[in-house]
Amino acid sequence: MTRRIRPAPPSARVIVHLRRARDLMDARFAEPLDLDAMAAAAGFSRYHFAREFRVAFGETPGAYLSRRRVERAKDLLSSVNLTVTEVCMLVGFTSLSSFIRRFTELVGCTPSVYRRTVIHNGGRPPVPGCFLMAWGRPAIPDKSGSAPAS
Incomplete structure (x- = not known):
């Protein structure tokens, strides 16, 4: 039986950066936001941002x-x-x-x-x-x- 290892929850410092991106999405939801713009708001690469966002908030940025x-x-x-x-x-x-x-x-x-x-x-x-x-x-x-x- 294989067991899935859950990723560790993001640190408080990472959450602060992720919230910046989430605030951007909340404020500018009607604009054409792409993963690069959201990741830039958090200060992460697009792949690191997508992975950390999903772990922190339970869903993908999209x-x-x-x-x-x-x-x-x-x-x-x-x-x-x-x-x-x-x-x-x-x-x-x-x-x-x-x-x-x-x-x-x-x-x-x-x-x-x-x-x-x-x-x-x-x-x-x-x-x-x-x-x-x-x-x-x-x-x-x-x-x-x-x-x-x-």
């Missing part, structure tokens, strides 16, 4: 990032009147099929079914998508170079 994106998508689907495709792109997925597949894997139903269930159960009234898009749009500087007053 799985963590996609889970954060799905969490944000659930919030948008239950509160904003945007299409599933728009939500998919807003949270950082580049493929609708991979978004639906990961969403279903984590939530247990498709995004459309999730939205219908939330509405059926008396969820919040959806905010029109145009408000969300206008609110999230950065201020455009005027010709003098300063941003308009809000």
Whole structure:
């Protein structure tokens, strides 16, 4: 009988570096983050980072990032009147099929079914998508170079 040897948990010093990368993923989940950018935030090589992240947090960096994106998508689907495709792109997925597949894997139903269930159960009234898009749009500087007053 072969016994698997579990890797030792990362030291507190390593955890501090891994948290920097996790904070980056939490803050910039909608941007196209790759393993190199996450590893650079932690100050590790990409392979060492992926290995240590999995040991420390129990999932790969990619799985963590996609889970954060799905969490944000659930919030948008239950509160904003945007299409599933728009939500998919807003949270950082580049493929609708991979978004639906990961969403279903984590939530247990498709995004459309999730939205219908939330509405059926008396969820919040959806905010029109145009408000969300206008609110999230950065201020455009005027010709003098300063941003308009809000």
